[in-house]
Amino acid sequence: MSSNYRSFRKSVPWLILFLETVFIILFYFLFSGYNASISNISYTDFQDVNNMVIFGFGFFLAFLKRYSFSSTGFNLLIIVLGVQCSILMEGLLVLLLREAKEGDLKIITTAVVSMTAVVISSGAVLGKTNPIQLIVMTVVEVIVFQASRWINKRFLQVPDNISMMHVHLFGAYFGLAVSSRFSEPSPRSEKNASTPKSYLLSMLGTLFLWVFWPSFNSVLADADKTKAIYNTYFALAVSAVTAFTLSVLTTMDGKFRMTHVHSAALAGGVTVCYAAESIDYPWIAMILGLLASLITILGSFCLQRCLNPALKIHDASGVHFTFGLPGLLGAVAQVVLLVIKKWTVLPSLGYVVMIYIGAFCLTISVALITGFITGLILNFKLLKIIPVSKYFEDHFYWEVSFRVKLTMWEYI
Amino acid sequence: MSSNYRSFRKSVPWLILFLETVFIILFYFLFSGYNASISNISYTDFQDVNNMVIFGFGFFLAFLKRYSFSSTGFNLLIIVLGVQCSILMEGLLVLLLREAKEGDLKIITTAVVSMTAVVISSGAVLGKTNPIQLIVMTVVEVIVFQASRWINKRFLQVPDNISMMHVHLFGAYFGLAVSSRFSEPSPRSEKNASTPKSYLLSMLGTLFLWVFWPSFNSVLADADKTKAIYNTYFALAVSAVTAFTLSVLTTMDGKFRMTHVHSAALAGGVTVCYAAESIDYPWIAMILGLLASLITILGSFCLQRCLNPALKIHDASGVHFTFGLPGLLGAVAQVVLLVIKKWTVLPSLGYVVMIYIGAFCLTISVALITGFITGLILNFKLLKIIPVSKYFEDHFYWEVSFRVKLTMWEYI
């Protein structure tokens, strides 16, 4: 198997180079110059999101003791490929469907934001995919997510910034469906363990994500960016507090668990993303943050014990309860808030509610189905799945000098 | 004791949840919607300060080898609680005293800036407090600091942005007074030691703080933000240079000491905070930076040998010489600069000088007295002080798998 993989490995770079060449040629045909039309996105907004995705998620996922090179490195690789792919999809839509062309900064920012889906999915199969599988997954997911957004926009009239916020839901369920096709690691294996140092690296990424999440939720907001920022901040604050609280309640001897803090502190930001612009009072955002944190920690408790073993899903970094469940909660909350707010005003309320529910059900269904198919494709002989014994190992992909490895990896 | 603490631990989450519920209810009554009035604070300014407090201070305090989880984690916890508390205080002031309501971004930014006091105080008792004690300290300190600022503003007519800059002084002396009520760790204990890796984490936080300090000093500036930025940058630059110089002079065999660089490189920013807006020439800021660094390193030399043992204070992360003394120097420097500048112009100079001196004396006195009382409260049986033998131990609060702990903590 390993020699198979090695011979296969020789074809890896040519595949990536081929893909990159195709991208450059498509850019040549699709982008006939820059379009500096004014948008309400500033370079600083873009930079915050870029920072989150490259730096924040790179280190957020670096919690496996032997997989930190791959976590941060492959994260960079799939994002830069995915962003190009996403921009090209946008260009194709403009060309084929004669949609209005947006400003360049909006296109790039949208591409970077939509990469969150890919990063979340890659978290679900963290340590189990080789780079080629990751790249194939990235390209497929970017295309499907763009298509799903386009359907949302065209047929369900969902506004652009709301359809974009399905990114967490899509990423989580696509990733889960993909991961269902990968075998579980041996339960006695300690390779996918974490050390205090790797948790600390992950904390570094988490704090980065936490600080920049208000930018993420407001970057594509149309009307009221500042409201989106405040609501996100309050939701994040309360969910961080709740994360600590519930962690003590759910662990054996009343200690804090680092993974709880990592995932639940961010849950508020995920939940509030749909309604961030429309919530008028901080206390609503705060309650959403509290519920988000609650659902995340209860989810981590229940899913890991009941659902995942039953469905034979191994969710390597807990994306289901970190992004999936809070996203679901947020989508439901948005509908509830809409109903409460417009109870008397809107005669066609039922229709609007159906549209919103339809939008996120559609997104999840598309994610699950295409994710499952992608999982099947990734396990084709051609893409040479790596043996389970080589899961979660940096040195299978990276040059790590053996002497160092022994001392370093064993003792830390 | 340990079993006591465990039974106590079960009540911890309910206390936090209760507090959070009270906060949400108060938010419901006090904030009837967002107030998007224009202020001269941009989201980027807020983001810089937020980044400093959450990320910068979190890692700045992560220099203890076995306490990095708690340093970064509890830092997040107390800040998110404190920010909510501080915003509520502001709302109460508006409600009860009919003060003018400020823009939301200004309120949140002010809350985040004032959390620096709590973070500095938590540095003074780093490793010696349990989460409940930290939370009680946070709530008390936020309330007292707001009250002290309000007195400054109302009775001494100190401008808002100057009274805010007392945050370093208040934090340091409050923390010192609190820490005087905690027993010292055994001098032979090596638990509160640092390793090169933990110093490096702390360096990461320090560099973050260093880079964003000009934002901190200028964020609440009224008139001349750019001048505040330049002066802070120059003061920081010179104090970084001086930190290296004096470190060589004060250590045994002429080597650099990492803690000197950490604290003295930031001293310039602390010192110049009062006068940042009013200094007209870079060389004045530079001299202040030099003096700040000097006072920090001499302070670290003298305090640790003479004053602290005499007063039986164990200042766990040296907040006295990192924030206290440079803050004092800055307050004095502001007065001196004012006297020089307005020597001929102002007839009532003496009165103004008295006001400024009164303001920081009052701040320090309030900090010392309330800090001392808080220290007493924190040592009530109810708040169950942890045994000295468990100081500086992450695994007392966090799930750290024992096997990993043994290899990890022992060898690093």
Add this chain to the structure above:
Amino acid sequence: MSSNYRSFRKSVPWLILFLETVFIILFYFLFSGYNASISNISYTDFQDVNNMVIFGFGFFLAFLKRYSFSSTGFNLLIIVLGVQCSILMEGLLVLLLREAKEGDLKIITTAVVSMTAVVISSGAVLGKTNPIQLIVMTVVEVIVFQASRWINKRFLQVPDNISMMHVHLFGAYFGLAVSSRFSEPSPRSEKNASTPKSYLLSMLGTLFLWVFWPSFNSVLADADKTKAIYNTYFALAVSAVTAFTLSVLTTMDGKFRMTHVHSAALAGGVTVCYAAESIDYPWIAMILGLLASLITILGSFCLQRCLNPALKIHDASGVHFTFGLPGLLGAVAQVVLLVIKKWTVLPSLGYVVMIYIGAFCLTISVALITGFITGLILNFKLLKIIPVSKYFEDHFYWEVSFRVKLTMWEYI
């Protein structure tokens, strides 16, 4: 030798203090107040560049297992000294040559950007210079680089922002010339090895640099900042992809090498810096990014095997292929793009081309000659070169407690 060094060390701080005092006095005479003239540089732009230089480069260079204190610490020291020196040079030019005075933010930003040259040069001699040598090198390099820019501007009429982008070329070749005067470390020595943890720290710095590079290339741009941002982003994206690809192709058994990713992912940003403002199509930037990555990885392959041993140069952190060769490619690319674009328009094309080629040839020549001379000066008995056996050792300069050192440095 060691005792020699120790006695010498006692004079170190006085030298730095003397330098700092001279700086403050010069600031007193040269800067008679702040000049808040409007420029197209915002504080956020400056902050991004400041962050890159202090934080990004500090950790980018922290890849040696025993030299991370010095990498991050001395980086801060030389930058703060160099920035002051660079600002003073600007002030002297205004005073002596009656040049127009620029806005303060422009002056400080220019100073921080030009420090990149010094940081790159310090990378070439990383681990081999003592602090005094570094400071002397910094002061000399800042003065020579400013002079070289002034010649470019005055006699070759090169625009300010283009002459500034010679910073990579200048830094790399100056550093290489300096490093040619330092003896090579023993090839069997393992002191200049890296560990996975130190590579990860370096990855942290690299990702920071990668994210903020578009700010770096656009900060001094005159006309079209956004175009500079897009082109840099696309070039960086493609060079990151290519870095992974070529790394697999050039290593023995088809694995990724971390150093390849570190240097080649940034190469696109270096290459595109000259033409960032004038490239009209993303695909051109992308091709430049691809070529930059190619030249970096091939360069790292060829230089380390052929050229460096032949010339007896030990390029400690590969600045030749990380910054030198991509910079060269960028300078050539700029000329080629100019020729293609203005083929028919400009009658005096030949003259313009000669000017551009002249500018970068002059820069490289000045860098090589002055670097060589600086290397000679640094090896004077007076500046007491450290013994080769003490290269790459933090504990030669920093207090690292021996007990910790043994366990820490040996096992990690």
